[in-house]
């Protein structure tokens with residue numbers, strides 16, 4: 001960071017990223033003709049629309065091509081936003097039913113109006129996607145609605161949604177086509193009885209029994225939504241633990257919390273068949289290591305076993321863009337593919353499949369194109385599971401630190417000892433900080449709390465600036481706040497906490 005700021009002050013075009021060494025960027029200049037763009041972005045998701053706006057802000061003539069009919073990609077249309085809307089609505093219902101009375105607020109009855117809940121979700125999505133169209137107009141990004149495919153490294157043929165065809169030319173073309181649900185052998189998604197996250201966000205009835213395949217982000221968030229509304233949830237997970245990438249100690253507490261909420265887990269288990277011929281769905285299960293088969297019945301099955309890069313119909317083979325074995329487009333530290341002038345960002349390249357990571361890729365990519373400094377550090381991208389409690393993390397897990405062979409200290413602070421958490425009667429969870437023993441530099445922070453997704457950013461900044469746990473501990477935190485638990489965990493890392 002310090003080098004990047006110095007370079008910016010001196011006006012050099014430099015790249016500084018955890019994925020790169022210090023290097024000069026190449027810049028092919030701005031377009032002068034009226035029909036050729038400086039930048040063409042294929043895909044209007046968080047990666048693509050942010051790249052397009054940033055490119056226009058940097059003075060580059062920019063066009064964004066999107067096939068969906070609305071901007072915002074998976075995240076705004078069928079991902080982050082609708083899922084968070086339903087998580088919030090279902091949480092309010094659950095609280096009204098199970099927690100309000102503890103605070104002296106009583107109802108004679110509480111009921112779910114599912115169409116109204118869905119309408120609120122749809123309104124949030126529609127407002128936000130239209131908002132991006134407004135941002136395109138404000139920043140003078142040209143928006144072409146249609147399916148784009150390469151005819152050459154500098155030309156994209158678009159079958160427009162109105163039915164015509166147009167060719168969009170660009171000096172620099174950014175592929176931001178995102179990802180799609182990963183299918184499983186023997187499981188056909190019909191978006192009625194066997195749904196992807198898209199179907200799970202739009203069910204018209206509350207199912208009695210939902211089987212979720214995959215205990216990752218989508219499975220736990222959507223399982224929580226329907227579980228809170230009264231559905232019996234069974235989560236079938238291939239691995240021996242839920243969210244395998246999470247810090248193991250935090251994960252154990254998280255799993256206990258979800259089980260208390262009624263979610264059932266079948267770990268080390270795989271689904272080998274799904275039969276939808278009867279009224280409901282009959283699943284055939286098998287131990288992950290092989291063995292006797294069992295069956296499980298459900299009304300709806302959610303397939304959430306990961307996502308896969310989406311490049312169908314894009315014509316990558318025509319221009320020779322390289323991908324890896326699982327179809328991710330390979331890029332260098334400037335997001336450039338092996339084909340000159342063609343770049344890729346977001347879910348379609350290796351790295352965490354998260355909206356904020358796609359946005360950072362998009363900004364850095366166009367900064368490089370414009371000859372400026374770009375910076376993304378994949379080791380410092382926060383991750384949040386938006387269940388209740390939320391689980392958020394940034395940096396390394398304890399298992400990863402052990403694997404590195406670094407000597408480390410751990411500081412923990414439970415919300416049971418945090419005054420604000422007690423005041424609001426929501427004291428489940430903890431803050432856990434890992435720091436290098438010799439230098440006290442923070443290596444990773446893990447938080448389980450109702451608002452962990454907000455609390456984590458103090459840690460993200462600390463990691464970005466190579467702060468020590470003592471740095472956090474010596475910052476005055478307002479009282480009474482949940483953030484004080486971060487300060488106390490930091491005190492526990494390098495010295496002793498006060499309140500436990």
Ligand SMILES: Cc1cc2nc3c(=O)[nH]c(=O)nc-3n(C[C@H](O)[C@H](O)[C@H](O)COP(=O)(O)OP(=O)(O)OC[C@H]3O[C@@H](n4cnc5c(N)ncnc54)[C@H](O)[C@@H]3O)c2cc1C
Pocket residue numbers: 042043044045046047048049065066067068072073074075076078079080081083146147148149176177178179197198218310312313314345346347348353354355356357358386
């Ligand atoms: C249910 C769910 C919940 C999620 N929740 C979160 C969350 O809370 N936080 C988070 O960080 N991430 C979340 N994600 C992940 C997040 O949605 C993705 O990481 C993010 O959308 C990736 O952005 P992107 O721009 O790379 O791709 P996308 O958002 O997938 O956008 C790609 C766009 O390109 C378009 N496109 C594809 N091919 C073409 C073509 N040939 N021509 C024209 N257009 C094309 C597609 O229509 C799409 O709109 C969630 C995902 C799901 C499924």
Ligand SMILES: NC(=O)c1ccc[n+]([C@@H]2O[C@H](COP(=O)([O-])OP(=O)(O)OC[C@H]3O[C@@H](n4cnc5c(N)ncnc54)[C@H](O)[C@@H]3O)[C@@H](O)[C@H]2O)c1
Pocket residue numbers: 184213214215216217218219221236237238239242243244269270271303304305306307352353354383384385386
């Ligand atoms: N809150 C968020 O940031 C958020 C929310 C939703 C989705 N997302 C993103 O979307 C992507 C996709 O989400 P996801 O939940 O589908 O994937 P995921 O990678 O988070 O989880 C998939 C889970 O399915 C398991 N699995 C894989 N194959 C299986 C099989 N055959 N049977 C049983 N289990 C199996 C894996 O072990 C893993 O635990 C994630 O990469 C995530 O980054 C993020």
